[in-house]
Amino acid sequence: MVLLTFSKKSFFHFIQPSHLYIATLAFLAVTFLMVLALYTYLYIQKRRFFRNKLMTQALDDCIGALLIERTQDDLEKNVTPQLLKYLKKPISRQLAIDQLINTRKNISGEAINNVIWLYNYLNLKEDSLKKFQSNVWYKKARGIYELYMMNQRDMLLKIFKRTNSQNEYIRMEAQIAIIGFSGFEGLVFLNTLTYSLTEWHQIKLLEQLSTFNQVHLEKLPKWLQSSNKSVVMFALKLADVYQQIFVHDEVTECLKDENEKIRLQAIKTLSRIAVDNTPQILQDQYDNEEYATKLEILRQLAIIGSEEDIPFLLEKLNESDDNLKLEATRAIMKCSSNGEEIVEKKIENDNIPVSILKQVKYEQVR
């Protein structure tokens, strides 16, 4: 910080040493208060830490015992009075909920019913509900999370109302919860969603869906034409992951979208649900595309292409960008049984770096 070392009557007529000393005292007082707060906080944390440690032990033992219990009878005997004593404090109750959720994430099967039984038995639902009813966004989101992790189906409708909440986090948890409760049917919220789904959010939804058995996604064409771009994006991913061949036309239509990311995903999806003329569609699209999407088309042609695509791919060896050449070479080697010869010939004639072919050959050996 700057040392003010000037002395000048005219200036320091306004500011005198006494003013500065008062400020100094104020600063020091605040410093002192902060240090005090710091130590108080550390002290509370420390006490909490030991408490939590004991509590976690008691709880882990209880959950562990419950999980290996074969029958639903006699579950109560595993809940020790000591555990109940710990659970009088709100902070311990939160810890208990967290541990139950942790179990739910890792263990499946019948045993999990016992965990949910414990959640209900200890009245932890009250805590989750209180959070759900709160007006603070992160509490509400957390409440939703706890309720669906603990399978509280009676909350379905109330949570569903939050799937288009203006708060991003509440919305996200609510959507995940609905999927958790109803699987693919839960996706109905996409019909009315007005906010955007971030990529992170889409990943979470896809992961959540992966535990359910796939059904026919009859609403998919509608989502692919949604005015909400992020819904289109998500629908493309759904079509990709669940190979929904019946939306081939709608996905092709997405290649006209002005958003590059959507076109990129559409190219990937088309390749997954490819029909006979898909390679031709991708070829026709190529010249309208930008760099990243061009690369993607070549990558996907490597997967779905055939001998028929070789002339097109050979042309692409004359692209100015080496990565495009590289992807084209990869595709040729995949699409044709004598791809190596074809590329070698082309390389000789058109003066293309031979190292590209060498790299692809190395990759094939691996």
Added chain:
Amino acid sequence: MVKILLVEDNILIQKTVQLKLKKEGFEVICCNDGKDGLEKLSSELPDVVLTDMMLPYVSGLEIVSAVKTIKEKEIKVIVFSTMGQENIIEEAFKLGADDYVTKPFSLTELTIRIRKQLK
């Protein structure tokens, strides 16, 4: 008695699996991280190793490959993995894993798979 080495950093899961396997009559040795896992592997020479994929310090894949370098006895490896990591599972098999269980897993299924490996 059949000796099982369990490498899992989530203490609650570790405890639960341990309880279950003990009840089924196995001897269980627990480790909280990959480093400890590698040490116990060579010192204890278990019959079966159960390991998570994402572990502190040393990855599950490294444990799998370490197991396969042990010459003294044939050790079976079962890996836990979170859903969707197909390429990781593939890799684990390439390195010599004998079976895998996706999380969340059922305790009964886990015991069945262990017994199958021991046959």
Added chain:
Amino acid sequence: MNFSDIVFDILTYGIFLYSVVLLLFYVFIGLYSIGETNNYLHRNIFTDYRLLAASIHIPSVSILAPAYNEGATIIENVKSLLSLYYNNLEVVIINDGSKDDSLQKLIDRYELEKVDYHVQYKIPTKEIKGIYKSKSPIYRKLVVVDKVNGGKADALNVGINVSSNDYIVCIDVDCILEQDAILKMIKPFLEETDARIIATGGVIRIANSCEIVDGRLIKVHLPGNYWARMQSLEYIRAFILGRMAWARLNGLLLISGAFGAFDKRIVIKCGGYNHNTVGEDMELVVRMRRYMEEMKLPYKVAYIPDPLCWTEAPESTKILGRQRNRWTRGTIETLKLHKIMFFNPKYRLLGMLSYPYWLFFEMLAPLIEFFGFIIFVLMTFFGIIEWSLFVSLLAFIISFGYMYSAFAALMEVTSYNMYRRKTDMAKLLLTALTEPFFFHPFGVWAAIKGYIDLIRKKKSWGEMTRTGFGTTQTKS
């Protein structure tokens, strides 16, 4: 009033105004960072990063780690990079013409073989001598590039050319990363909405005296060495308060070279790292922002306050001095390169606030302080100093500094609380008391030396810079 009086008045008022604005900035930064930190913690408290680690829908990432004569630790460092939780990852180690046996060590330990690999020099760099990959599938993520020595920026550019993924994470190879570091750094890119995320900055923490086994951080300790401990406090202040507040304003100009994630397409469009400056980390971020502003594209530079990256700080005044000297030169060079933005409304916040702040309060601060000190000495010499005023001003400034440090410590304890031993906090606070008398003047002096070196056109970016120490800038 005579002429000298007027000059004196201008100086006094000018400097007084400067100080007041600076202090107000500090107060603002401190208060403004609280909300952002709390928000971040609330948002991510029940985020399951493992889900992300497992997903097949995550973007591909390349870690770029330049290494120069790191033979002593390279094996452990690479091992720890390979055990990071991230599925779609490539670890690119760039051997920048090391004179030691780093490369051979890597070849032996990771069963590397030289492979055919075509590199397109999208960014012009020094020549690549060879690219190596492992024969074993366990190390499939690893790519080692051997190149002719060209400095850190050049090595990173080679890494950008070689990497095959969409996002790059640039790190110092000797940094110790937490295992979920990449997951956390990539998440902001996945959360982008209308504004494109062009980069994410991460926190650097001091690893001195910490327990480290096999390139993994086992236990955090407060550094035993005075200079390192002082830097711990400085880093807390810079990363938890300064960067956090600037990120919230979307005005962050600096992402430490030791740990930052970038959108590769934009980096390539901007031409990669500039190898003509010693402050290549800051320069890249400024250039990327400037590019986005000129293209009129909405963008954001994100920032993650989690302590994810740990690095060894210099413990000797010699090396610390060199580091600060280099930081000063880096800042001056960067600001000079982009002087067009200075109070230029075309660049919005970047030109109207971030740039001027850095110019006045980061770049010029040491100069002004040094100048003040000279005047103080002169006035004492001529016996015209008014001691009562001088002492009161000194007390005012020092007590403000204490308050700011105490606030930083409080924020640290209530957010991440990394220093858990009983006496750690007391030690840290006591160290803070000595700052105005030792550490701070030393920093000013090192910065002045930076000015002098720059004027002499000395560009010492050679060997010492890759000793592993402090290629990171931490200023707020």
